[in-house]
Amino acid sequence: MLGATTATVCVAQTPPRALKAAAIVAPDGSIQTGGKLVLRDGVIEKVGGDLPGDIPVDSFDGGVICPGLIDSLGSLSALGSQSESETAIQPGLRGGDALDRFHPHLRAALEAGVTAFALGSDDENIIGGRIAICSTDRSGGDLVIQSSGPMKLSLSPAAFVPDRDPTSRSGAVGALRAALSAARDSKSDADPLKGLVSGKVAVLAVAPNGADVLSLLQLGREFGLKLALVHSTDARDVAGAVGKGGNVIVGPLLFESSEREATAAAVFEAAKVNVAIGGGLPVRPADSLRIGAAVAARNGLSPAAARRAVTIVPAEILGVADRIGSIQAGRRADLVVFSGDPLDLRSRVIAVYVAGRRVDLAQKE
Amino acid sequence: MNRSDMRKAMPPNSAPLVVTAMRARLPMVLTLACLLAFGPAIRVAHAQELVLKDATILVGDGKTLDGAAVQIRGEKIVAVGKKVRGGMMSRAISLKGKYLTPGLIDVWGQRLVSSLPQGRPATAVAADAYDEFDHHAIDNAIRQGITTVYVPAPTAAGLGGIGSVVRLVEGAARSEYVLSEEAAICAALGGMPGTTAINRAKGAADFRKLWLDAKQYRKAFEGYDEDLKEYEEKIKKRADEDKGKEPKKPEEKAGGKTMAEDLEPPPNPRPPGRRPRREPPGQRPEPRPESDSKEKKVERKDDIKRPDEPGKDRAKDALLRAIDGKLIVRVQADRPDEILNAIDVAREFNLSMVIEGANGAVPVARELAAAEIPVILAAEPLPMQFLGGATRFASADAAARLAAAGVAVHVGSGAGAPQSPANLALSAARLVAQGIPEAVAFRMLTGDAAKLLALEDETGRIAGGLSADLVVWSHHPFDPAARVERVFIRGHEVYGWSVRC
Numbered sequence: 042m043l044g045a046t047t048a049t050v051c052v053a054q055t056p057p058r059a060l061k062a063a064a065i066v067a068p069d070g071s072i073q074t075g076g077k078l079v080l081r082d083g084v085i086e087k088v089g090g091d092l093p094g095d096i097p098v099d100s101f102d103g104g105v106i107c108p109g110l111i112d113s114l115g116s117l118s119a120l121g122s123q124s125e126s127e128t129a130i131q132p133g134l135r136g137g138d139a140l141d142r143f144h145p146h147l148r149a150a151l152e153a154g155v156t157a158f159a160l161g162s163d164d165e166n167i168i169g170g171r172i173a174i175c176s177t178d179r180s181g182g183d184l185v186i187q188s189s190g191p192m193k194l195s196l197s198p199a200a201f202v203p204d205r206d207p208t209s210r211s212g213a214v215g216a217l218r219a220a221l222s223a224a225r226d227s228k229s230d231a232d233p234l235k236g237l238v239s240g241k242v243a244v245l246a247v248a249p250n251g252a253d254v255l256s257l258l259q260l261g262r263e264f265g266l267k268l269a270l271v272h273s274t275d276a277r278d279v280a281g282a283v284g285k286g287g288n289v290i291v292g293p294l295l296f297e298s299s300e301r302e303a304t305a306a307a308v309f310e311a312a313k314v315n316v317a318i319g320g321g322l323p324v325r326p327a328d329s330l331r332i333g334a335a336v337a338a339r340n341g342l343s344p345a346a347a348r349r350a351v352t353i354v355p356a357e358i359l360g361v362a363d364r365i366g367s368i369q370a371g372r373r374a375d376l377v378v379f380s381g382d383p384l385d386l387r388s389r390v391i392a393v394y395v396a397g398r399r400v401d402l403a404q405k406e
Numbered sequence: 407m408n409r410s411d412m413r414k415a416m417p418p419n420s421a422p423l424v425v426t427a428m429r430a431r432l433p434m435v436l437t438l439a440c441l442l443a444f445g446p447a448i449r450v451a452h453a454q455e456l457v458l459k460d461a462t463i464l465v466g467d468g469k470t471l472d473g474a475a476v477q478i479r480g481e482k483i484v485a486v487g488k489k490v491r492g493g494m495m496s497r498a499i500s501l502k503g504k505y506l507t508p509g510l511i512d513v514w515g516q517r518l519v520s521s522l523p524q525g526r527p528a529t530a531v532a533a534d535a536y537d538e539f540d541h542h543a544i545d546n547a548i549r550q551g552i553t554t555v556y557v558p559a560p561t562a563a564g565l566g567g568i569g570s571v572v573r574l575v576e577g578a579a580r581s582e583y584v585l586s587e588e589a590a591i592c593a594a595l596g597g598m599p600g601t602t603a604i605n606r607a608k609g610a611a612d613f614r615k616l617w618l619d620a621k622q623y624r625k626a627f628e629g630y631d632e633d634l635k636e637y638e639e640k641i642k643k644r645a646d647e648d649k650g651k652e653p654k655k656p657e658e659k660a661g662g663k664t665m666a667e668d669l670e671p672p673p674n675p676r677p678p679g680r681r682p683r684r685e686p687p688g689q690r691p692e693p694r695p696e697s698d699s700k701e702k703k704v705e706r707k708d709d710i711k712r713p714d715e716p717g718k719d720r721a722k723d724a725l726l727r728a729i730d731g732k733l734i735v736r737v738q739a740d741r742p743d744e745i746l747n748a749i750d751v752a753r754e755f756n757l758s759m760v761i762e763g764a765n766g767a768v769p770v771a772r773e774l775a776a777a778e779i780p781v782i783l784a785a786e787p788l789p790m791q792f793l794g795g796a797t798r799f800a801s802a803d804a805a806a807r808l809a810a811a812g813v814a815v816h817v818g819s820g821a822g823a824p825q826s827p828a829n830l831a832l833s834a835a836r837l838v839a840q841g842i843p844e845a846v847a848f849r850m851l852t853g854d855a856a857k858l859l860a861l862e863d864e865t866g867r868i869a870g871g872l873s874a875d876l877v878v879w880s881h882h883p884f885d886p887a888a889r890v891e892r893v894f895i896r897g898h899e900v901y902g903w904s905v906r907c
Binding site: 149295297298299300322323325327336338339344347382384386388 | 546788790819828832839884885889
């Protein structure tokens with residue numbers, strides 16, 4: 042299930058380490074003073090308590106240890122276009138196949154504290170295949186942490202290309218419904234959409250308009266989908282419909298984001314929806330996740346939710362929360378040490394750890 | 407309810423009556439007399455003296471004052487300090503636990519105006535393009551604590567119009583919202599993305615030619631003035647001579663025309679080349695008596711010709727003001743070579759210059775520092791992705807690297823989605839992570855910004871005598887939890903719990 046047997050061989054060679062800092066970002070997003078961690082075999086062995094005397098300790102006075110940031114939106118390192126232009130429905134694609142393991146953007150993202158990202162088709166395919174969750178550094182073995190993440194869906198106008206089906210929104214929703222019906226009625230497990238209708242495979246759907254959100258929620262109810270939505274602008278109108286326990290990715294947010302976008306996260310939080318903030322790398326700057334969290338916090342998102350929005354919530358939406366996204370025993374040791382609160386844009390990155398190995402940030406091109 | 411509350415509650419005119427009602431009869435007349443004598447003064451003092459106290463004050467020049475107060479009267483700040491108290495009739499607001507800062511200044515507010523199409527005459531003034539009724543845009547800016555904006559008259563390439571500085575007071579009269587009508591000449595090098603190298607080179611050459619032409623234009627006018635003086639002297643001399651020797655025909659004229667040729671009266675009694683509007687009546691050489699005019703006309707046609715006035719060119723006049731140091735030149739340039747071209751022009755014509763955009767400034771930081779040319783970066787950071795053209799030379803930590811090289815760095819909203827100013831406080835906070843000290847980063851939005859716009863005696867700091875442009879924050883403006891709570895422009899509260907839009 043973890044699918045990292047090859048990785049374990051490399052990871053086991055990383056020597057154990059302890060970390061000591063002024064504070065830690067807890068899984069609930071709050072900042073708790075007194076940060077002590079023990080890292081062993083690439084995972085977090087222990088949080089808090091006394092540090093064993095036999096392992097080296099990295100001390101960060103005044104530092105705050107945060108889980109490595111996770112970008113759930115974007116196309117980091119992808120080679121070329123990430124959508125198929127001939128056919129809009131491509132459930133068999135795998136996002137990890139577009140990964141360029143040597144792309145310099147990976148390093149740039151890592152230095153900004155981004156240790157994992159989602160890689161899937163962009164918004165031009167109605168059904169775009171499976172999203173891969175990848176690391177920005179190979180300390181943990183291969184860059185791909187999870188090759189079969191959620192299925193990517195899109196109702197973005199970018200998908201309505203003339204010369205191919207569908208060319209309209211109703212066509213798109215109709216096509217989706219037809220595909221999901223076929224999968225539900227199909228007896229064979231070979232149908233790539235079979236996992237969706239059984240709820241085993243999560244769905245990540247891009248819904249630019251409030252109307253798209255409602256359509257997808259409707260489909261979700263009809264077919265029992267485990268749904269997460271990408272939506273910002275009409276948050277006020279649809280937050281209630283998404284409802285408690287729903288999952289939404291907002292953003293990417295910029296300094297110049299409109300009030301509607303910037304307040305979306307707060308509106309969803311008020312409706313008890315789980316909110317993630319997307320980074321949109323590399324079309325956005327490397328610290329886009331932190332900028333997004335800061336802008337959302339300025340516009341009403343609670344600070345704890347803002348910190349969760351770039352760490353544990355994207356991990357949950359992408360189905361890898363058992364491995365990354367929070368500082369808990371057993372999780373992969375992907376960590377960033379900031380000089381202060383990660384939400385505070387004045388804080389800078391002091392250290393980055395991937396799978397328990399400290400990355401040498403001083404190494405410039 | 408005390409007396410000052412009562413006075414606040416009642417219109418100023420009735421103050422004497424209120425007091426009268428409370429006094430005994432005998433001193434009543436005396437009191438009335440005093441009040442009538444000092445009434446106006448009371449009315450003025452009553453009108454808006456405000457004390458904001460107990461705040462942590464970020465002065466705008468890098469200093470912080472804890473537990474201090476600001477006294478405001480009318481539109482101005484009167485005093486700042488820990489011991490400041492208001493007068494008897496002042497209104498006091500406690501800002502305990504809050505931060506008080508000058509209103510933030512956006513030194514590159516391109517989003518509030520639209521670009522000039524290329525080829526338009528470069529004399530448009532940005533204040534004319536600024537919409538003082540744009541509630542949405544103004545509100546967005548005020549909510550971030552921005553109170554003053556430099557609006558450019560931008561162009562894609564070449565010479566633009568003239569930028570202005572405005573206050574964000576909605577719907578006010580022009581004299582109230584325009585702080586500086588002509589703040590800078592706008593220009594751009596490099597043109598649209600995708601411009602080829604040859605076109606960029608031509609653009610640079612054309613830019614330099616603009617200034618050369620302006621100097622030529624001045625020379626032409628100077629030459630004209632000299633010629634005109636000479637001409638008028640000659641005319642005067644002629645007139646004096648003619649007075650003494652009438653109606654003799656002067657011999658010195660070249661060509662020696664005879665009276666015979668005078669028999670054809672010229673169609674227009676005025677000599678050629680005269681433009682009436684140029685010459686106010688008092689300065690006409692002399693009223694030409696009809697009898698002499700024909701003679702004199704012939705003679706003038708021959709050798710004393712009135713010089714042709716060069717055409718007035720307002721764009722060149724603006725350029726000349728820049729050459730004379732009365733107007734700053736703002737050049738939008740991104741590529742390092744374009745920035746160097748701009749620096750060369752600044753040197754050659756002794757211009758006071760500022761570079762906007764400056765995405766590729768880091769490779770030429772030394773040249774910028776040596777030329778003492780400040781740089782304004784856009785608040786919105788660039789993408790990681792290579793977009794071609796200007797962003798090739800960009801660096802994520804450009805601000806810190808430029809500052810380290812000695813370049814004066816500023817940050818403004820820059821180009822982007824119309825009417826949505828970028829969150830300046832957050833983008834300045836981000837610069838702190840890059841290595842710029844916090845006090846310097848905050849000055850970029852306040853005191854240093856005012857200096858850049860030559861308005862340091864008007865706004866940008868919390869100091870006596872300056873305009874009461876103030877913002878109350880719940881936390882330090884760079885703190886992630888900070889919210890703007892109140893905004894004052896010229897002493898009037900334009901945003902706040904009592905003035906919710």
